[in-house]
Structures are given as C-alpha cells and as structure tokens.
Amino acid sequence: MPAEGTDRMKTWVTALTGTLAVLVVLLCGMFAYGVIQMGELNARLDxxxxxLSKTGYTLKDFNGVMLSSADRLDYLVTSLDETKAAVDELHATIGNLKNQIPPPQSKEPGKLNSHMSIIQEFRARER
Incomplete structure (x- = not known):
C-alpha cells in the first residue's frame, strides 16, 4: 500500500496537469480566434x-489624409480666431453706430423722456 504522501502528490500532479491542459486549450482557442479575426479583417481591407481602386484611390491616400488632419485642425483654429476677430470688430462698429444715432424727437416730450429713461436704465444694468 502506497504512503499517504504519495497519494497527495499524485492528486496534486493530476490537478496541475489538468489545469495546465485547460490553459493550453484556452490559449490555442484564443490564438485560433485571433487568426480568424485577422483573416476577416484582411478580407474586409481587401x-x-x-x-477604392474603382474610384482611383488607395488606402495610402487616406493615410495621408489622416496625417494631414492636424494641419486641417490648425487651419480651423486659425479660421475661428479670424472669425472671432471679425465679430468683435463688427460689435465695435455697431456700438459706434449706436452712439452716432441722434435721439428721436417726439411731439410729446414727457412720453419720450419716460421711454428714454427706461432705455437708459436698461443700458446701465447691462454694464
């Protein structure tokens, strides 16, 4: 009859061997899945x-587009800055024009003055 320690050793060896076999099978399955996915990706790229070849382009043409997208982004930022400057200039021009418009004259001075005082209060609150 074998010793008790030998039975435990055999149990551990069997368990570890079984675990190793399961891991090998899983790794092989993952590798096979990756190979299949790469094959599908290559088929899609083909x-x-x-x-694209029917349109006269290649994937390399689009790679260049992606690389130059940083330049396009710089152009957009520059355009936005120029647009903001133009809008600020337009606001300044509108402000100057508002200052050049003479106040309206009315036949009923009291009524006009009350409207003007409301407008002046509103402008004071905006500032």
Missing part, C-alpha cells in the same frame, strides 16, 4: 481596397 474589399475596401477593391472598392
């Missing part, structure tokens, strides 16, 4: 390249 289909895309075939479709």
């Amino acid at each position: 289909t895309l390249e075939d479709g």
